[in-house]
Amino acid sequence: MNNKLAPTYQRMFGKYWVLWYFKSNNYSVIETEFKTLLDFYLHSDTLDEFSAKISSVDDVSDVKTVVNNLDTYLESCNASSASQLDASPAYKTSKRHIERQYRIKDKLITIFYDTDLVEKTIHPSLAHLETNAQPKKSAITFDLYTDNGQLNLFKNQQLITSVPQRDYHLVQGKFIMQLLTVIHAKEESDWIGTFHGSTVSDGTNSVLFIGKSGKGKSTLCALLAAHGFELLADDVSPMLSDNSHIYHNPTAISIKEGAFGTLQPMVPGFDDLPITLFNTTKGSLKYIPTKYPNKDNYPCKAIIMVNYEPNSKTQLESASVKEILETLIPDSWLSNHPKHAEQFLDWLVATPLYQITYSDTERVIETISAVFNGLEDNY
Known part of the structure; x- marks a missing residue:
C-alpha cells in the first residue's frame, strides 16, 4: 500500500x-x-x-x-543514518606539525599530522612503508588534524571527511578508501565497498574473515600468514566492482597484547616490533608487516566468522546470513550505487558462510587449509 x-x-x-x-x-x-x-x-x-x-x-x-x-x-x-556537517571546516596549513612519507609500490604518499595522538590513528599501520627519500613530488598528500573537537581529513587540501574526535575509526576507514584509490589507480565510485574484515589468500582464492573486536580475527590471519598464506588485507578489505575481487590493502596486521605470547615464536622479529598504546580500550598493540601477495587481487570464495574461545575445540560450522551481516555491516562501508548493491547481494548468495571457534593454533590452521582445498575442488 x-x-x-x-x-x-x-x-x-x-x-x-x-x-x-x-x-x-x-x-x-x-x-x-x-x-x-x-x-x-x-x-x-x-x-x-x-x-x-x-x-x-x-x-x-x-x-x-x-x-x-x-x-x-x-x-x-x-531512514538514512548519514550525518551532515553544519559547515565544511577550512583547510589550515598551520596544523602541519608532523610529516611522514610512505612508499607503496611506485607511489609516494605524504601525510601531515598535528599531534602524536592523531598520528597514532594512521602511522603505526603504515610505519613499515615509511621512507626518508625526498622525491620531487608525492603522488598524493593527506592532512589529518583536530580542530574545534572535530577530526578532519584532507586530500590535496580538499576536505574528505570531518567527524567528532571520538569517531576516529570513521576517519581511519575513509583514509584507507582514499589510499586504495591511489595505489590501485581507481576511483571511489569503482568499489562495491570496504568490508570490516581481514582477507587471506592461498594464491588462487581468498577468504574473508570477520568478527567482533577481541574475537581473534587478526590473530588468526597473522597465524595463517606465518604458515605460508598471503595476507591480502587486514581489517579493511576492499571489493572492486569490475570483478568482485578483494584487493590488497598494504596496512600491517594490528595485534592486541593478549595474542603477543601466541605469535612471538612464530613471527620473526616480533620482539623488535614497537608497542603502540592508543587508548585504554584497545590497550597495547603491535603491528606486524607482511609480504606483498603475489597478486594484488583475488576472488573471495568464502566468509568465515571468527570466535576465539580459550580451551575450546576447533569447530567449523555453517553460519546464517543474519549472523554474518550483523557482524559485517556495522563497521563496513558499502556503496549506495544500485549496481554495487546488486553485485554485493549476488556475491553474498554465491558465497559459503561459516563460523569457526578455536583455541588450538595448529588445528585451526589445518581446518582453514581444508577450507581452501575445498574451494579449489569446487571451483
Whole structure:
C-alpha cells in the first residue's frame, strides 16, 4: 500500500531474506514469515485487500496493528543514518606539525599530522612503508588534524571527511578508501565497498574473515600468514566492482597484547616490533608487516566468522546470513550505487558462510587449509 518504501533488491538465503533499500542504503534481514506479510502489504491497494490476503494464511485479529508495525519497519529501513556537517571546516596549513612519507609500490604518499595522538590513528599501520627519500613530488598528500573537537581529513587540501574526535575509526576507514584509490589507480565510485574484515589468500582464492573486536580475527590471519598464506588485507578489505575481487590493502596486521605470547615464536622479529598504546580500550598493540601477495587481487570464495574461545575445540560450522551481516555491516562501508548493491547481494548468495571457534593454533590452521582445498575442488 506504500510502494514508495519497498525494498529495491531482495535475495533469499534459506529461511532468511536480505532486503536492500536504495533511499537509505540499508540492508535488512528478515525471516520468511515476515517477508510474506510484507509482500502482501506492498502488493495490496486497500486495507480490505490486505486483510483478505493475510486471513488466508494467518488468523490476525488486529489488522491495523499489523499495518502499523509494517509501516514502522519500512520507515526505519528507509531512514538514512548519514550525518551532515553544519559547515565544511577550512583547510589550515598551520596544523602541519608532523610529516611522514610512505612508499607503496611506485607511489609516494605524504601525510601531515598535528599531534602524536592523531598520528597514532594512521602511522603505526603504515610505519613499515615509511621512507626518508625526498622525491620531487608525492603522488598524493593527506592532512589529518583536530580542530574545534572535530577530526578532519584532507586530500590535496580538499576536505574528505570531518567527524567528532571520538569517531576516529570513521576517519581511519575513509583514509584507507582514499589510499586504495591511489595505489590501485581507481576511483571511489569503482568499489562495491570496504568490508570490516581481514582477507587471506592461498594464491588462487581468498577468504574473508570477520568478527567482533577481541574475537581473534587478526590473530588468526597473522597465524595463517606465518604458515605460508598471503595476507591480502587486514581489517579493511576492499571489493572492486569490475570483478568482485578483494584487493590488497598494504596496512600491517594490528595485534592486541593478549595474542603477543601466541605469535612471538612464530613471527620473526616480533620482539623488535614497537608497542603502540592508543587508548585504554584497545590497550597495547603491535603491528606486524607482511609480504606483498603475489597478486594484488583475488576472488573471495568464502566468509568465515571468527570466535576465539580459550580451551575450546576447533569447530567449523555453517553460519546464517543474519549472523554474518550483523557482524559485517556495522563497521563496513558499502556503496549506495544500485549496481554495487546488486553485485554485493549476488556475491553474498554465491558465497559459503561459516563460523569457526578455536583455541588450538595448529588445528585451526589445518581446518582453514581444508577450507581452501575445498574451494579449489569446487571451483
